[in-house]
Amino acid sequence: MKKKTKTIKVDYLARVEGEGGLYIKMKDDAVVDVKLKIFEPPRFFEAFLRDRDFREAPDITARICGICPVAYQMSAVHAMENALGIKIQGPLRDLRRLIYCGEWIESHVLHIYMLHAPDFLGYQDAIQMAKDHKAIVERGLKLKKAGNEIVALLGGREIHPINVKVGGFYKVFSKNELNVLSENLKWARDAALETVRWTAKLPFPEFEQDYEFVALSHPDEYPFNEGRLISNRGLNIDIAEYENNFVEEHVEHSNALHSVLKGGGSYFVGPMARFNLNFKRLSPIARQAAEEAGLKGVCQNPFKSIIVRSIEVLYACDEALRIIESYEKPDRPFEEMLPAEGEGFSCTEAPRGILYHRYKIDNQGKILEAKIVPPTSQNQKTIENDLYKFVPKYIQLPQEELTWQCEQAIRNYDPCISCATHFLKLDIERN
Amino acid sequence: MIGIGNLYRSDDAVGILIARKLKDIKSDQVNVQEQSGEGTSLMDAWKDYETVWIVDAVSSGEPPGSIHRLDASKQPIPTKFFSCSTHNFGVAEAIELARTLNQLPEQLKLYGIEGKNFQPGEVLSPEVEQAMESVSNEISKHFSSSS
Secondary structure, eight states: OOEEEEEEEEEEETOOOOOOEEEEEEEETTTEEEEOOOOOOHHHHHHHHTTTTTGGHHHHHHHGGGSSSHOOOOOOOOHHHHHHHHOOOOHHHHHHHHHHHHHHHHHIIIIIIIIIHHHHOOOSSSHHHHOOOOOHHHHHEEEEHHHHHHHHHHHHHSSSSEEEEETEESSSHHHHHHHHHHHHHHHHHHHHHHHHHHHTOOOOOOOOOOOOOEEEOOOSOOOOOOOOOETTTSOOOGGGGGHHHEEEEEEETTTEEEETTTTBOOOOHHHHHHHHHHHGGGHHHHHHHHHHTSSSOOOOGGGGHHHHHHHHHHHHHHHHHHHHOOOOOOOBOOOOOOOOEEEEEEEEEEEEEEEEEHHHTTTTTTEEEEEEEOHHHHHHHHHHHHHHHHHHGGSEEEOHHHHHHHHHHHTTTTTTTTHHHHHHOBBOOOO | EEEETTTGGGGGHHHHHHHHHHHTOOOOTOOOOEOOOHHHHHHHHHTOEEEEEEEEEEESSSOTTTTEETTTTSSOOGGGGGTOOOOSOOHHHHHHHHHHHTTTSSSEEHHHHHHHEOSSBBBOOOOHHHHHHHHHHHHHHHHHHOO
């Protein structure tokens, strides 16, 4: 019998941040090749940072991504402070958690409501969905705004925040100024709970997989800026050991580097990894909502990441309110940082997963070397593995539907390909 | 007036650069903002304004430096203009979602400047630089007539 060959080629991945491409080749009902193509500017920012002053790193790296600038700022400041042997504590540390709460809310809500939910409800996009579900889309927009308000206040403006600096903030706020955020956040916490309940009712395909989840872990809190890197298969390392345990491989079809565990292969970062590895450290309201949604600390179906993101939005609203309530204005907005020769490492939890930064600086504070590993390049191999397993289940579908299913499987990861590249081209073509 | 773009993506910076030029000459009645192009933030940015001008770099296959003038309050935005936006829920999507939710400003004029190079970098193509001058002048005339 003659073998039939089928190819899926998607040059524009819709509803993925940035631009990317997908290529899948099948023989009969078996997938023989999957390539998720990401066109990464070859390390432009790492080169751009060299010879700059160490204080410039947070503002420059914040420009890498319009969706998660705070994550880049947080990883940059913590790596620089690590290089200088200083640890920021007290209210300044709390304010950093607070601004991160804002970014998680913004980023997750955008993905849940505008990019991911239309998949499950059978709409082409959020615009079509809004025609039938106006109130839900409006709730999403208002909920996202609660996150915007935190970032706008603490960051000094809504996009490309400018108030974060190595050592703290340029300006800090009185308790009354922060209290202004509380009213909307209380509404947002209720809306986030509704979001968990709403997403839990969406129809999900059966697709439980056995992954190695990697996330930060901190003994006392759900992780944002600090902790050891752990996995469900025994990884437990200090951030300084990151490059001894993970390696970036160049693959021909993608300009982005694929990150893999040395001797272990692909791994999974992001909300599901954080949730699975840190469930007990969620606040009671978030834990309870998760249990009601049928997730008692374990989620292995990436399609259900929409529920996990909603749980993290609920947590972020709750944590933001807790921080504001216990906040006392610090004596000074930042710790003075004098340049000194050193090397610093940092990993923080960007909305999409761990974001690793390493810098070497000289005794004048000049950056000699910079290394940045964004979450999407760490998930890339896992996304491809998912497609290998997912596509055969739907092979009989018409081309258009199969393509949509593949795009949906990619969107589970909320890939921010713009962190890795600007152009995210995704075409789908069948021969 | 909202300028959209990324300063480190060559011609993609043009919207931001125009916003910065206009900030210096605007009257008190005009508010000039910079945005990254993320759609839902844009919807917030134009809320409460009657007349809005948006400037963004586009890639539709026309010659570099071409200026597209679209009246978004009167007609849907062809999404092909924004396929190169950094973010997939971008300008065109925000305008159409706002139209569905009745959140469009009364007047929404969109200037799309055809870019040539969107690679990482900080230099505008000469064609785009020229278009930047024309669009800045054109919008500043609207500023003076509306104040």
